[in-house]
Amino acid sequence: MPAPPSAHLAPTALAGGTQGTHALRPLLETTLHALARGATARGGPLPTGGPDAVAARVQAAATPVLPEHGTGPDEALHTLVQTLAEGAADPADPRCAAHLHGPPLALATAADLAAGALNPSLDSWDQAPSATALEALTTRALAALAYPGHPTADALVTTGGTESNQLALLLAREAARTTTPTPLQIICGANAHHSIHRSAWLLGLPAPHTIPTPTGTLDPADLHTALTRLHATPTLVIATAGTTDTGSIDPLPQIADLCDTHHTPLHIDAAYGGPLLFSHTLKTALTGLDRATTITLDLHKLGWQPISAGLLALPDTTPLHHLTHQADYLNAPDDTEAGLPNLLHRSLRTTRRPDIFKITVTLRALGRCGIADLVERVCATAHHLADLIDARPTLELHSRPTISTVLFRPKGADDRTTARTRRRLLRTGHAVLGRTTTPQGLWLKATLLNPHTRTEDLQHLLNLVEGHTPR
Numbered sequence: 001m002p003a004p005p006s007a008h009l010a011p012t013a014l015a016g017g018t019q020g021t022h023a024l025r026p027l028l029e030t031t032l033h034a035l036a037r038g039a040t041a042r043g044g045p046l047p048t049g050g051p052d053a054v055a056a057r058v059q060a061a062a063t064p065v066l067p068e069h070g071t072g073p074d075e076a077l078h079t080l081v082q083t084l085a086e087g088a089a090d091p092a093d094p095r096c097a098a099h100l101h102g103p104p105l106a107l108a109t110a111a112d113l114a115a116g117a118l119n120p121s122l123d124s125w126d127q128a129p130s131a132t133a134l135e136a137l138t139t140r141a142l143a144a145l146a147y148p149g150h151p152t153a154d155a156l157v158t159t160g161g162t163e164s165n166q167l168a169l170l171l172a173r174e175a176a177r178t179t180t181p182t183p184l185q186i187i188c189g190a191n192a193h194h195s196i197h198r199s200a201w202l203l204g205l206p207a208p209h210t211i212p213t214p215t216g217t218l219d220p221a222d223l224h225t226a227l228t229r230l231h232a233t234p235t236l237v238i239a240t241a242g243t244t245d246t247g248s249i250d251p252l253p254q255i256a257d258l259c260d261t262h263h264t265p266l267h268i269d270a271a272y273g274g275p276l277l278f279s280h281t282l283k284t285a286l287t288g289l290d291r292a293t294t295i296t297l298d299l300h301k302l303g304w305q306p307i308s309a310g311l312l313a314l315p316d317t318t319p320l321h322h323l324t325h326q327a328d329y330l331n332a333p334d335d336t337e338a339g340l341p342n343l344l345h346r347s348l349r350t351t352r353r354p355d356i357f358k359i360t361v362t363l364r365a366l367g368r369c370g371i372a373d374l375v376e377r378v379c380a381t382a383h384h385l386a387d388l389i390d391a392r393p394t395l396e397l398h399s400r401p402t403i404s405t406v407l408f409r410p411k412g413a414d415d416r417t418t419a420r421t422r423r424r425l426l427r428t429g430h431a432v433l434g435r436t437t438t439p440q441g442l443w444l445k446a447t448l449l450n451p452h453t454r455t456e457d458l459q460h461l462l463n464l465v466e467g468h469t470p471r
Helices: 020-042 050-062 073-086 106-118 129-146 161-177 194-202 220-229 252-261 274-278 318-323 333-337 356-390 415-428 455-467
Strands: 154-158 185-189 209-211 235-240 266-269 294-298 310-314 395-397 405-410 432-438 441-447
Touching: 020 073, 020 106, 050 073, 106 356, 129 154, 129 274, 129 294, 129 310, 129 356, 154 161, 161 194, 161 235, 161 266, 161 294, 161 310, 161 318, 185 194, 185 220, 209 220, 220 235, 220 252, 235 252, 252 266, 274 294, 274 356, 356 395, 356 405, 356 455, 395 455, 405 415, 405 455, 415 432, 415 441, 415 455
Parallel strands: 185 209, 185 235, 235 266, 266 294
Antiparallel strands: 154 310, 294 310, 395 405, 405 441, 432 441
């Protein structure tokens, strides 16, 4: 089937302005056509053949990358979009369940197109007038969800959980510096996201004091011991609400009580579990979240947004003065005094795309109840998958899911067999499952983020695991 033509389209046409939609329309037809062709050619959740085969197909389609004379917009767009789609991991496929890499809503993706066409940059008001106002409204609404009853609560938009965690550590480091020259000591569980350790390194902080978490969650008794031993050192405690390995949630109320007793700030990484707040039923799992000094949220996980859509929520904006920076061409003092918003204290980045826009569109279109329904669906699907695994004598379930992550493996399989099973599925392109190591060994990990997954999809996934297990 030939690609729809973009005849007479100038390769240098712009996406914005009064003529931008005329330039985009035929290109969108070409893009959608190529996406469909690529998905059909792929035929599953992952391309076949493994890394070498995918690299060879990409090289054949994309070479030369920089020809002497261009091929024109239609050929370049169609060829490369089809190549990208054919070689993609498709999180919308129910058998693509390895990571916290969710399938975005078509609605949010369309909103992201508008943001890309207009190209606002949220480093000064005169580059993004309406986006600036929309960001202020939406971040306050989301912060109010995390910190009910805090009228000064707000949130910063980030690229995801890693940047949010880094910002939280930076703000805590700067707050500690105002009272003592002693370096801030991070205390976290071994279940904490790897970005905690990396951020401490980037910020010149001591290596985090890491408490073993053999049960998957931070034990308050062990935390009490650590805080008592470090009583003379400024500390920041990290708790996790939704670990990447198992989806477990630390005992937040007890941890918050200990932080109050020891007068230490608490950061909660709720990049995965935070959207449980949308559900009146499931939000009880996050009791104690609002006692944190800072909270990481991430809506390109259980929020169905295109990457990226991270947030760092705070109960008030006072700590943001640590991010204050002045560049005359962006936030001249007299402009700020005259009422132009100063945006440089809202991010470590300068150029910043309006990621909040797609989130705003989604919140308005679905409402809290609509998003809660999606969250509740994937959590229910995880419990259903656990039931199906329990019913199969050939498979072993690790534990009941906390959010939407399910760990399982072939019954009696050693670590080598479990790892080979996963790689066989990846190489054939039949299924994408993750891996998690616990004290009991290696497990396959299914992270269920597709709210449209059916029972037959889950049965098919388990059949594939059984069929690809080495004997």
